[in-house]
Amino acid sequence: MLNFEHSWPYEKMMDDIYINECPYCHTSNVLTTFSEDKLNNAKEGIKQLLVMPCCHSKLTILNADEDYFWTEEKLRS
Template identity: 70%
Template sequence: MKLTFEYTWPYERMMNDIYISECPFCKQDNVLTNFKKEQLALAKEGIKQLLIMPCCHGKLTILNADDDYFYTDEKLRGQQ
């Protein structure tokens, strides 16, 4: 599966906390996730991680990550 921009979602790291500026499911702003720095390190190695959004309990399966984006198995952008 080729990961394209539609399958990415941006995140920000502040200290040891990981924030998502807008939930891809319920659209809540500035969501503090329960994602740990150890999970982020594993995601950056390409080890699949599950992120359950605390705002609406939507589930993101993260296949990979870089310093700015989570790469998921679900099309998050361009949804109708």
């Protein structure tokens, strides 16, 4: 089971996936380059890489649900 500290919320609007705030540089309303196919793979438990367009930091997504990306690193304190 994944710990909540290793999660980050996202929102899906139409075909776009937004992150309210980047966990690394704290930029607001980040439009990601994450595709619908990658999101579906993440929901099936297939590891995906998301490069944040704002600061080019890499977020490894282990799983996803309808509201959160679940990652291998601690993003919350």
